[in-house]
Amino acid sequence: MGQASGPDFRPLYSQIKALLTERLAAGEWPPGQALPSETALAQEYGVSQGTLRKALNEMEAERLVDRRQGKGTFAAKHSAARSLFQFFLLVGENGERQLPESRTLECLAGKADRDERDALELKVGAPVTRIIRVRHLRERPVIYERITVPGELFPDLQCGKDGEVTNTLYDMYEARYGVTVVRARERLRAVAAGESEAGLLGLPVGSPLLEIHRVAFNISKHPVELRISRCSTAHHYYLSELD
Protein backbone atom coordinates (compact mmCIF):
# COMPACT_ATOMS: atom_id res chain seq x y z
CA MET A 1 0.00 0.00 0.00
CA GLY A 2 2.75 2.43 0.84
CA GLN A 3 3.13 3.60 -2.72
CA ALA A 4 6.42 5.46 -3.07
CA SER A 5 5.91 8.63 -5.04
CA GLY A 6 8.56 10.61 -6.83
CA PRO A 7 11.30 9.98 -9.35
CA ASP A 8 12.22 6.53 -7.99
CA PHE A 9 8.69 5.36 -8.55
CA ARG A 10 8.17 1.66 -9.10
CA PRO A 11 4.74 0.09 -9.39
CA LEU A 12 3.64 -2.19 -6.59
CA TYR A 13 2.80 -5.06 -8.92
CA SER A 14 6.31 -4.88 -10.30
CA GLN A 15 7.82 -5.17 -6.83
CA ILE A 16 5.53 -8.08 -6.01
CA LYS A 17 6.56 -9.75 -9.23
CA ALA A 18 10.23 -9.43 -8.30
CA LEU A 19 9.57 -10.88 -4.85
CA LEU A 20 7.62 -13.82 -6.24
CA THR A 21 10.30 -14.46 -8.87
CA GLU A 22 12.94 -14.55 -6.15
CA ARG A 23 10.95 -17.09 -4.19
CA LEU A 24 10.52 -19.18 -7.33
CA ALA A 25 14.24 -19.04 -8.09
CA ALA A 26 15.00 -20.02 -4.49
CA GLY A 27 13.01 -23.18 -5.03
CA GLU A 28 10.20 -22.39 -2.62
CA TRP A 29 7.77 -23.86 -5.15
CA PRO A 30 9.44 -26.62 -7.14
CA PRO A 31 8.52 -27.01 -10.82
CA GLY A 32 4.95 -28.18 -11.22
CA GLN A 33 3.90 -27.31 -7.70
CA ALA A 34 0.99 -24.98 -6.99
CA LEU A 35 1.57 -21.49 -5.61
CA PRO A 36 -0.86 -20.13 -3.03
CA SER A 37 -4.05 -18.67 -4.48
CA GLU A 38 -4.31 -15.05 -5.59
CA THR A 39 -6.34 -14.13 -2.55
CA ALA A 40 -3.87 -15.78 -0.17
CA LEU A 41 -0.87 -14.06 -1.76
CA ALA A 42 -2.70 -10.73 -1.92
CA GLN A 43 -3.43 -10.96 1.78
CA GLU A 44 0.15 -12.00 2.54
CA TYR A 45 1.57 -8.95 0.77
CA GLY A 46 -1.22 -6.65 1.87
CA VAL A 47 -2.26 -5.63 -1.64
CA SER A 48 -5.45 -6.00 -3.62
CA GLN A 49 -6.15 -9.09 -5.65
CA GLY A 50 -5.97 -7.01 -8.84
CA THR A 51 -2.42 -5.90 -8.11
CA LEU A 52 -1.31 -9.42 -7.36
CA ARG A 53 -3.03 -10.66 -10.47
CA LYS A 54 -1.09 -8.22 -12.61
CA ALA A 55 2.19 -9.53 -11.20
CA LEU A 56 1.22 -13.16 -11.83
CA ASN A 57 -0.05 -12.42 -15.32
CA GLU A 58 3.28 -10.88 -16.30
CA MET A 59 5.06 -13.88 -14.86
CA GLU A 60 2.87 -16.13 -16.92
CA ALA A 61 3.73 -14.13 -20.04
CA GLU A 62 7.41 -14.79 -19.24
CA ARG A 63 6.54 -18.47 -18.76
CA LEU A 64 7.69 -18.51 -15.15
CA VAL A 65 4.32 -19.88 -14.04
CA ASP A 66 1.34 -21.65 -15.55
CA ARG A 67 -2.12 -20.36 -14.69
CA ARG A 68 -5.29 -22.36 -15.20
CA GLN A 69 -8.77 -21.20 -14.48
CA GLY A 70 -10.36 -23.37 -11.84
CA LYS A 71 -7.09 -25.07 -10.89
CA GLY A 72 -4.50 -22.59 -9.72
CA THR A 73 -1.08 -21.12 -10.45
CA PHE A 74 1.85 -23.51 -10.88
CA ALA A 75 5.60 -23.11 -11.01
CA ALA A 76 6.76 -23.59 -14.60
CA LYS A 77 7.77 -27.12 -15.46
CA HIS A 78 9.58 -28.55 -18.41
CA SER A 79 7.82 -30.95 -20.68
CA ALA A 80 8.29 -32.45 -24.10
CA ALA A 81 5.80 -29.93 -25.43
CA ARG A 82 7.72 -26.98 -24.05
CA SER A 83 11.05 -28.25 -25.34
CA LEU A 84 9.44 -28.82 -28.68
CA PHE A 85 7.71 -25.47 -29.08
CA GLN A 86 9.91 -23.08 -27.16
CA PHE A 87 13.39 -24.52 -27.54
CA PHE A 88 13.48 -26.64 -30.66
CA LEU A 89 12.90 -24.57 -33.75
CA LEU A 90 14.15 -26.96 -36.41
CA VAL A 91 11.04 -28.23 -38.17
CA GLY A 92 10.38 -30.48 -41.15
CA GLU A 93 9.44 -29.38 -44.67
CA ASN A 94 5.74 -29.54 -43.87
CA GLY A 95 6.23 -27.50 -40.73
CA GLU A 96 5.72 -30.51 -38.48
CA ARG A 97 7.61 -30.52 -35.20
CA GLN A 98 9.32 -33.54 -33.78
CA LEU A 99 11.84 -33.97 -30.97
CA PRO A 100 15.00 -35.65 -32.21
CA GLU A 101 16.42 -38.81 -30.74
CA SER A 102 19.89 -38.33 -29.24
CA ARG A 103 23.00 -40.52 -29.33
CA THR A 104 25.73 -39.42 -26.99
CA LEU A 105 29.29 -39.79 -28.30
CA GLU A 106 31.26 -38.24 -25.46
CA CYS A 107 30.72 -36.90 -21.97
CA LEU A 108 33.88 -35.54 -20.38
CA ALA A 109 34.91 -33.14 -17.63
CA GLY A 110 37.39 -30.36 -18.36
CA LYS A 111 38.31 -26.72 -17.82
CA ALA A 112 36.32 -23.94 -19.52
CA ASP A 113 37.99 -22.49 -22.59
CA ARG A 114 37.73 -18.84 -23.54
CA ASP A 115 34.44 -19.11 -25.48
CA GLU A 116 32.86 -21.13 -22.72
CA ARG A 117 33.96 -18.65 -20.06
CA ASP A 118 32.50 -15.79 -22.07
CA ALA A 119 29.21 -17.52 -22.72
CA LEU A 120 28.72 -18.96 -19.23
CA GLU A 121 30.34 -16.14 -17.24
CA LEU A 122 32.92 -18.44 -15.65
CA LYS A 123 36.34 -17.75 -14.20
CA VAL A 124 39.60 -19.01 -15.64
CA GLY A 125 40.04 -22.67 -14.83
CA ALA A 126 36.39 -23.25 -13.94
CA PRO A 127 35.34 -26.88 -14.33
CA VAL A 128 32.84 -27.80 -17.04
CA THR A 129 31.28 -30.93 -18.46
CA ARG A 130 31.08 -31.35 -22.23
CA ILE A 131 28.69 -33.57 -24.11
CA ILE A 132 29.03 -34.38 -27.78
CA ARG A 133 26.12 -36.06 -29.45
CA VAL A 134 24.34 -36.60 -32.72
CA ARG A 135 20.61 -36.11 -33.00
CA HIS A 136 18.36 -37.96 -35.39
CA LEU A 137 15.05 -37.06 -36.97
CA ARG A 138 13.13 -39.83 -38.74
CA GLU A 139 16.13 -42.15 -38.45
CA ARG A 140 18.33 -39.61 -40.23
CA PRO A 141 21.34 -37.98 -38.49
CA VAL A 142 20.63 -34.26 -38.71
CA ILE A 143 22.40 -32.43 -35.88
CA TYR A 144 25.92 -32.59 -34.50
CA GLU A 145 25.88 -30.98 -31.08
CA ARG A 146 28.49 -29.89 -28.55
CA ILE A 147 27.10 -28.95 -25.13
CA THR A 148 28.97 -27.33 -22.25
CA VAL A 149 27.61 -26.89 -18.73
CA PRO A 150 29.31 -25.50 -15.61
CA GLY A 151 30.60 -28.18 -13.25
CA GLU A 152 29.47 -26.12 -10.26
CA LEU A 153 25.82 -26.28 -11.23
CA PHE A 154 25.84 -29.85 -12.51
CA PRO A 155 28.12 -31.96 -10.33
CA ASP A 156 28.75 -35.53 -11.48
CA LEU A 157 26.66 -35.15 -14.58
CA GLN A 158 25.72 -38.56 -15.88
CA CYS A 159 25.20 -38.94 -19.59
CA GLY A 160 23.24 -42.11 -19.99
CA LYS A 161 24.65 -43.49 -23.22
CA ASP A 162 21.51 -43.85 -25.28
CA GLY A 163 19.60 -44.16 -22.02
CA GLU A 164 16.61 -41.99 -21.09
CA VAL A 165 15.66 -41.62 -24.73
CA THR A 166 12.31 -39.99 -24.29
CA ASN A 167 13.39 -37.20 -21.95
CA THR A 168 15.21 -34.06 -22.96
CA LEU A 169 18.31 -32.64 -21.33
CA TYR A 170 16.33 -29.72 -19.94
CA ASP A 171 13.96 -32.08 -18.16
CA MET A 172 17.02 -33.74 -16.65
CA TYR A 173 18.59 -30.43 -15.57
CA GLU A 174 15.35 -29.64 -13.80
CA ALA A 175 14.67 -33.03 -12.24
CA ARG A 176 18.20 -33.79 -11.10
CA TYR A 177 19.77 -30.40 -10.46
CA GLY A 178 16.85 -28.05 -9.90
CA VAL A 179 17.94 -25.91 -12.84
CA THR A 180 15.03 -24.64 -14.91
CA VAL A 181 15.81 -23.17 -18.31
CA VAL A 182 13.34 -20.41 -19.12
CA ARG A 183 15.03 -18.41 -21.86
CA ALA A 184 17.72 -18.77 -24.50
CA ARG A 185 19.59 -16.64 -27.01
CA GLU A 186 20.60 -18.19 -30.31
CA ARG A 187 23.10 -16.91 -32.87
CA LEU A 188 22.88 -18.50 -36.29
CA ARG A 189 25.43 -18.74 -39.06
CA ALA A 190 26.01 -20.80 -42.16
CA VAL A 191 29.23 -22.80 -42.02
CA ALA A 192 30.97 -25.50 -44.07
CA ALA A 193 30.89 -29.01 -42.63
CA GLY A 194 34.25 -30.14 -41.17
CA GLU A 195 35.64 -33.65 -41.22
CA SER A 196 34.09 -34.83 -37.97
CA GLU A 197 30.50 -33.68 -38.43
CA ALA A 198 30.44 -34.41 -42.17
CA GLY A 199 31.13 -38.07 -41.51
CA LEU A 200 28.64 -38.33 -38.68
CA LEU A 201 25.90 -36.61 -40.67
CA GLY A 202 26.64 -38.55 -43.84
CA LEU A 203 27.46 -35.43 -45.87
CA PRO A 204 30.44 -34.38 -47.97
CA VAL A 205 33.04 -32.22 -46.25
CA GLY A 206 32.26 -28.58 -47.00
CA SER A 207 28.49 -29.03 -47.18
CA PRO A 208 26.62 -25.98 -45.88
CA LEU A 209 25.37 -26.46 -42.32
CA LEU A 210 23.31 -24.21 -40.08
CA GLU A 211 25.29 -23.50 -36.93
CA ILE A 212 23.28 -22.56 -33.86
CA HIS A 213 25.19 -21.04 -30.97
CA ARG A 214 22.81 -21.14 -28.01
CA VAL A 215 23.19 -19.83 -24.49
CA ALA A 216 20.40 -20.94 -22.12
CA PHE A 217 19.40 -19.00 -18.99
CA ASN A 218 17.72 -19.97 -15.72
CA ILE A 219 15.02 -18.06 -13.82
CA SER A 220 17.63 -15.76 -12.29
CA LYS A 221 18.88 -14.87 -15.78
CA HIS A 222 22.22 -16.57 -15.30
CA PRO A 223 23.65 -18.58 -18.21
CA VAL A 224 23.58 -22.29 -17.46
CA GLU A 225 24.37 -23.99 -20.76
CA LEU A 226 26.28 -23.37 -23.98
CA ARG A 227 25.22 -25.47 -26.92
CA ILE A 228 26.66 -25.34 -30.41
CA SER A 229 24.66 -27.31 -32.96
CA ARG A 230 25.52 -27.92 -36.58
CA CYS A 231 22.40 -28.87 -38.50
CA SER A 232 21.79 -30.27 -41.93
CA THR A 233 19.01 -28.21 -43.47
CA ALA A 234 18.50 -30.51 -46.42
CA HIS A 235 15.14 -31.68 -45.07
CA HIS A 236 14.47 -29.19 -42.26
CA TYR A 237 14.47 -25.49 -41.60
CA TYR A 238 14.77 -23.19 -38.62
CA LEU A 239 11.51 -21.38 -37.88
CA SER A 240 11.60 -17.83 -36.55
CA GLU A 241 8.48 -15.81 -35.82
CA LEU A 242 8.94 -12.04 -35.87
CA ASP A 243 6.26 -10.30 -33.88
Add this chain to the structure above:
Amino acid sequence: MGQASGPDFRPLYSQIKALLTERLAAGEWPPGQALPSETALAQEYGVSQGTLRKALNEMEAERLVDRRQGKGTFAAKHSAARSLFQFFLLVGENGERQLPESRTLECLAGKADRDERDALELKVGAPVTRIIRVRHLRERPVIYERITVPGELFPDLQCGKDGEVTNTLYDMYEARYGVTVVRARERLRAVAAGESEAGLLGLPVGSPLLEIHRVAFNISKHPVELRISRCSTAHHYYLSELD
Protein backbone atom coordinates in the same frame (compact mmCIF):
# COMPACT_ATOMS: atom_id res chain seq x y z
CA MET B 1 -22.45 -4.85 -20.71
CA GLY B 2 -24.61 -7.54 -22.22
CA GLN B 3 -22.17 -10.31 -21.43
CA ALA B 4 -23.14 -13.41 -23.37
CA SER B 5 -23.00 -16.43 -21.10
CA GLY B 6 -22.74 -20.02 -22.13
CA PRO B 7 -20.46 -22.16 -24.24
CA ASP B 8 -19.95 -19.53 -26.95
CA PHE B 9 -18.54 -17.17 -24.38
CA ARG B 10 -16.14 -14.51 -25.56
CA PRO B 11 -14.81 -11.78 -23.30
CA LEU B 12 -15.96 -8.26 -23.98
CA TYR B 13 -12.44 -6.87 -24.17
CA SER B 14 -11.63 -9.43 -26.83
CA GLN B 15 -14.60 -8.36 -28.93
CA ILE B 16 -13.64 -4.70 -28.50
CA LYS B 17 -10.10 -5.54 -29.54
CA ALA B 18 -11.36 -7.19 -32.72
CA LEU B 19 -13.53 -4.19 -33.52
CA LEU B 20 -10.69 -1.74 -32.97
CA THR B 21 -8.32 -3.88 -35.04
CA GLU B 22 -10.82 -3.87 -37.90
CA ARG B 23 -11.07 -0.09 -37.79
CA LEU B 24 -7.30 0.13 -37.73
CA ALA B 25 -6.98 -2.21 -40.71
CA ALA B 26 -9.63 -0.20 -42.57
CA GLY B 27 -7.41 2.84 -42.27
CA GLU B 28 -9.66 4.84 -39.97
CA TRP B 29 -6.53 5.92 -38.07
CA PRO B 30 -3.56 6.13 -40.44
CA PRO B 31 -0.15 5.13 -39.07
CA GLY B 32 1.09 7.60 -36.49
CA GLN B 33 -2.30 9.18 -35.89
CA ALA B 34 -3.86 9.33 -32.43
CA LEU B 35 -6.87 7.19 -31.55
CA PRO B 36 -9.58 8.65 -29.32
CA SER B 37 -8.81 8.53 -25.61
CA GLU B 38 -9.66 5.52 -23.46
CA THR B 39 -12.58 7.32 -21.89
CA ALA B 40 -13.98 8.38 -25.26
CA LEU B 41 -13.73 4.86 -26.70
CA ALA B 42 -15.15 3.32 -23.52
CA GLN B 43 -18.14 5.61 -23.75
CA GLU B 44 -18.56 4.89 -27.46
CA TYR B 45 -18.70 1.14 -26.87
CA GLY B 46 -20.59 1.41 -23.60
CA VAL B 47 -18.00 -0.45 -21.54
CA SER B 48 -15.86 0.49 -18.58
CA GLN B 49 -12.49 2.12 -19.03
CA GLY B 50 -10.82 -0.98 -17.58
CA THR B 51 -12.29 -3.23 -20.24
CA LEU B 52 -11.25 -0.90 -23.00
CA ARG B 53 -7.80 -0.60 -21.49
CA LYS B 54 -7.35 -4.36 -21.59
CA ALA B 55 -8.16 -4.40 -25.30
CA LEU B 56 -5.72 -1.61 -26.05
CA ASN B 57 -2.98 -3.14 -23.92
CA GLU B 58 -3.19 -6.39 -25.86
CA MET B 59 -3.06 -4.45 -29.10
CA GLU B 60 0.04 -2.69 -27.86
CA ALA B 61 1.62 -6.06 -27.05
CA GLU B 62 0.98 -7.06 -30.67
CA ARG B 63 2.50 -3.75 -31.76
CA LEU B 64 -0.67 -2.60 -33.48
CA VAL B 65 -0.65 0.62 -31.45
CA ASP B 66 1.79 2.72 -29.45
CA ARG B 67 0.66 3.94 -26.04
CA ARG B 68 2.37 6.75 -24.17
CA GLN B 69 1.45 8.01 -20.79
CA GLY B 70 0.42 11.64 -20.97
CA LYS B 71 0.18 11.64 -24.77
CA GLY B 72 -2.28 9.10 -26.04
CA THR B 73 -2.68 5.96 -28.13
CA PHE B 74 -1.33 6.00 -31.68
CA ALA B 75 -1.72 3.73 -34.69
CA ALA B 76 1.52 1.78 -35.18
CA LYS B 77 3.94 3.40 -37.57
CA HIS B 78 7.07 2.09 -39.21
CA SER B 79 10.38 3.64 -38.41
CA ALA B 80 14.04 2.89 -38.84
CA ALA B 81 14.11 1.70 -35.22
CA ARG B 82 11.28 -0.75 -35.75
CA SER B 83 12.74 -2.14 -38.95
CA LEU B 84 16.03 -2.50 -37.17
CA PHE B 85 14.82 -4.22 -34.02
CA GLN B 86 11.79 -6.15 -35.16
CA PHE B 87 12.57 -7.06 -38.75
CA PHE B 88 16.32 -7.07 -39.21
CA LEU B 89 17.97 -9.72 -37.10
CA LEU B 90 21.35 -9.91 -38.78
CA VAL B 91 23.77 -8.25 -36.37
CA GLY B 92 27.51 -7.71 -36.29
CA GLU B 93 30.06 -9.69 -34.28
CA ASN B 94 29.76 -7.32 -31.33
CA GLY B 95 25.99 -7.55 -31.40
CA GLU B 96 25.63 -4.07 -32.85
CA ARG B 97 22.66 -3.47 -35.10
CA GLN B 98 22.82 -1.48 -38.29
CA LEU B 99 20.42 -1.11 -41.21
CA PRO B 100 22.07 -2.10 -44.47
CA GLU B 101 22.32 0.14 -47.48
CA SER B 102 20.49 -1.25 -50.53
CA ARG B 103 21.44 -1.29 -54.20
CA THR B 104 18.64 -2.35 -56.51
CA LEU B 105 19.66 -4.51 -59.47
CA GLU B 106 16.28 -5.29 -61.00
CA CYS B 107 12.64 -4.36 -60.61
CA LEU B 108 10.32 -6.18 -62.97
CA ALA B 109 6.67 -7.14 -63.25
CA GLY B 110 5.67 -10.75 -63.91
CA LYS B 111 3.30 -13.58 -63.06
CA ALA B 112 3.51 -15.36 -59.71
CA ASP B 113 5.28 -18.71 -59.84
CA ARG B 114 4.27 -21.65 -57.68
CA ASP B 115 6.33 -20.70 -54.62
CA GLU B 116 5.11 -17.13 -54.77
CA ARG B 117 1.50 -18.21 -55.06
CA ASP B 118 1.87 -20.48 -52.06
CA ALA B 119 3.58 -17.87 -49.92
CA LEU B 120 1.37 -14.93 -50.88
CA GLU B 121 -1.90 -16.85 -51.34
CA LEU B 122 -2.32 -15.75 -54.94
CA LYS B 123 -4.21 -17.30 -57.84
CA VAL B 124 -2.59 -18.74 -60.95
CA GLY B 125 -1.47 -15.95 -63.22
CA ALA B 126 -1.65 -13.25 -60.55
CA PRO B 127 0.62 -10.28 -61.30
CA VAL B 128 3.62 -9.64 -59.05
CA THR B 129 6.55 -7.27 -58.92
CA ARG B 130 10.01 -8.64 -58.20
CA ILE B 131 12.94 -6.73 -56.85
CA ILE B 132 16.47 -8.04 -56.77
CA ARG B 133 19.01 -6.15 -54.75
CA VAL B 134 22.25 -6.40 -52.83
CA ARG B 135 22.53 -4.99 -49.34
CA HIS B 136 25.71 -3.66 -47.82
CA LEU B 137 26.87 -3.35 -44.24
CA ARG B 138 29.95 -1.22 -43.58
CA GLU B 139 30.64 -0.94 -47.31
CA ARG B 140 30.70 -4.73 -47.63
CA PRO B 141 28.14 -6.59 -49.77
CA VAL B 142 26.50 -9.03 -47.34
CA ILE B 143 23.00 -9.90 -48.56
CA TYR B 144 21.59 -10.92 -51.92
CA GLU B 145 17.85 -10.44 -51.81
CA ARG B 146 14.92 -11.34 -54.03
CA ILE B 147 11.62 -9.71 -53.08
CA THR B 148 8.18 -10.47 -54.48
CA VAL B 149 5.04 -8.43 -53.81
CA PRO B 150 1.51 -8.82 -55.22
CA GLY B 151 0.74 -6.45 -58.07
CA GLU B 152 -2.77 -5.94 -56.72
CA LEU B 153 -1.56 -4.41 -53.48
CA PHE B 154 1.34 -2.46 -54.93
CA PRO B 155 0.33 -1.08 -58.33
CA ASP B 156 3.09 0.63 -60.30
CA LEU B 157 5.72 -0.04 -57.73
CA GLN B 158 8.66 2.29 -58.26
CA CYS B 159 12.08 1.05 -57.26
CA GLY B 160 14.18 4.14 -56.95
CA LYS B 161 17.53 2.91 -58.20
CA ASP B 162 19.73 3.81 -55.25
CA GLY B 163 17.28 6.56 -54.41
CA GLU B 164 15.59 6.96 -51.03
CA VAL B 165 18.59 5.43 -49.31
CA THR B 166 17.67 6.17 -45.75
CA ASN B 167 14.17 4.71 -45.85
CA THR B 168 13.31 1.05 -45.74
CA LEU B 169 10.94 -0.79 -48.06
CA TYR B 170 8.42 -1.23 -45.24
CA ASP B 171 8.31 2.53 -44.70
CA MET B 172 7.60 2.87 -48.40
CA TYR B 173 4.86 0.20 -48.38
CA GLU B 174 3.19 2.12 -45.59
CA ALA B 175 3.64 5.65 -46.92
CA ARG B 176 2.76 4.94 -50.54
CA TYR B 177 0.36 2.01 -50.40
CA GLY B 178 -1.08 2.06 -46.88
CA VAL B 179 0.26 -1.43 -46.23
CA THR B 180 1.65 -1.83 -42.72
CA VAL B 181 3.77 -4.91 -42.02
CA VAL B 182 3.26 -6.01 -38.42
CA ARG B 183 4.47 -9.60 -38.38
CA ALA B 184 6.69 -11.96 -40.33
CA ARG B 185 7.61 -15.64 -40.44
CA GLU B 186 11.15 -16.59 -41.38
CA ARG B 187 12.48 -20.00 -42.41
CA LEU B 188 16.24 -20.37 -42.29
CA ARG B 189 18.52 -22.80 -44.03
CA ALA B 190 22.19 -23.08 -44.89
CA VAL B 191 22.82 -23.21 -48.65
CA ALA B 192 25.78 -23.13 -50.99
CA ALA B 193 26.35 -19.88 -52.90
CA GLY B 194 25.40 -20.07 -56.58
CA GLU B 195 27.11 -18.27 -59.43
CA SER B 196 25.05 -15.11 -59.30
CA GLU B 197 25.16 -14.34 -55.58
CA ALA B 198 28.74 -15.54 -55.15
CA GLY B 199 29.97 -12.95 -57.61
CA LEU B 200 27.87 -10.15 -56.15
CA LEU B 201 28.93 -10.94 -52.59
CA GLY B 202 32.58 -11.44 -53.53
CA LEU B 203 32.68 -15.06 -52.35
CA PRO B 204 33.70 -18.32 -53.99
CA VAL B 205 30.91 -20.38 -55.54
CA GLY B 206 29.78 -22.96 -53.01
CA SER B 207 30.46 -20.81 -49.94
CA PRO B 208 27.95 -21.44 -47.15
CA LEU B 209 25.25 -18.76 -47.00
CA LEU B 210 22.36 -18.27 -44.61
CA GLU B 211 19.13 -18.30 -46.59
CA ILE B 212 16.19 -16.49 -45.02
CA HIS B 213 12.78 -17.18 -46.52
CA ARG B 214 10.49 -14.50 -45.11
CA VAL B 215 6.76 -13.97 -45.53
CA ALA B 216 5.53 -10.65 -44.14
CA PHE B 217 1.93 -10.05 -42.98
CA ASN B 218 -0.24 -6.95 -42.64
CA ILE B 219 -2.63 -6.04 -39.81
CA SER B 220 -5.32 -8.30 -41.25
CA LYS B 221 -2.88 -11.24 -41.21
CA HIS B 222 -2.69 -11.49 -44.97
CA PRO B 223 0.70 -12.13 -46.57
CA VAL B 224 1.95 -9.08 -48.43
CA GLU B 225 5.58 -9.81 -49.26
CA LEU B 226 7.87 -12.75 -49.95
CA ARG B 227 11.56 -12.09 -49.45
CA ILE B 228 14.37 -14.58 -49.94
CA SER B 229 17.71 -13.35 -48.66
CA ARG B 230 21.06 -15.07 -48.95
CA CYS B 231 23.44 -13.71 -46.35
CA SER B 232 27.13 -14.02 -45.83
CA THR B 233 27.65 -14.83 -42.16
CA ALA B 234 31.38 -14.31 -42.21
CA HIS B 235 31.09 -11.12 -40.17
CA HIS B 236 27.48 -11.25 -38.97
CA TYR B 237 25.05 -13.62 -37.33
CA TYR B 238 21.29 -13.99 -37.08
CA LEU B 239 20.01 -13.27 -33.58
CA SER B 240 17.04 -15.26 -32.24
CA GLU B 241 15.65 -14.78 -28.76
CA LEU B 242 13.74 -17.75 -27.36
CA ASP B 243 11.36 -16.68 -24.66
Add this chain to the structure above:
DNA sequence: CAGTGGTCTAGACCACAGG
Protein backbone atom coordinates in the same frame (compact mmCIF):
# COMPACT_ATOMS: atom_id res chain seq x y z
C1' DC C 1 -3.17 23.86 -16.18
C1' DA C 2 -6.08 20.14 -18.43
C1' DG C 3 -5.85 15.74 -20.58
C1' DT C 4 -3.66 11.45 -21.27
C1' DG C 5 -2.52 6.75 -19.90
C1' DG C 6 -0.89 3.98 -15.47
C1' DT C 7 -1.79 2.15 -10.88
C1' DC C 8 -4.53 0.49 -7.17
C1' DT C 9 -8.63 -0.71 -4.86
C1' DA C 10 -13.06 -3.21 -3.54
C1' DG C 11 -16.57 -5.77 -4.95
C1' DA C 12 -19.79 -8.42 -7.98
C1' DC C 13 -20.30 -11.97 -10.94
C1' DC C 14 -18.76 -15.72 -14.38
C1' DA C 15 -16.24 -19.92 -16.19
C1' DC C 16 -13.87 -23.84 -15.02
C1' DA C 17 -12.03 -27.97 -12.33
C1' DG C 18 -12.70 -31.44 -9.22
C1' DG C 19 -14.53 -33.70 -5.19
Add this chain to the structure above:
DNA sequence: CTGTGGTCTAGACCACTGA
Protein backbone atom coordinates in the same frame (compact mmCIF):
# COMPACT_ATOMS: atom_id res chain seq x y z
C1' DC D 1 -20.57 -27.80 -3.71
C1' DT D 2 -16.21 -25.11 -2.95
C1' DG D 3 -12.22 -22.94 -4.59
C1' DT D 4 -9.66 -21.41 -8.37
C1' DG D 5 -8.54 -17.90 -11.88
C1' DG D 6 -11.07 -14.63 -15.44
C1' DT D 7 -14.02 -10.69 -16.44
C1' DC D 8 -16.16 -6.34 -15.59
C1' DT D 9 -17.21 -2.31 -13.11
C1' DA D 10 -16.72 2.36 -10.73
C1' DG D 11 -13.94 5.33 -8.67
C1' DA D 12 -9.73 7.46 -6.57
C1' DC D 13 -5.35 8.90 -7.22
C1' DC D 14 -0.65 9.15 -9.61
C1' DA D 15 2.78 10.10 -13.41
C1' DC D 16 3.63 12.12 -17.63
C1' DT D 17 3.05 15.51 -21.57
C1' DG D 18 2.55 19.80 -23.51
C1' DA D 19 0.22 24.10 -23.86
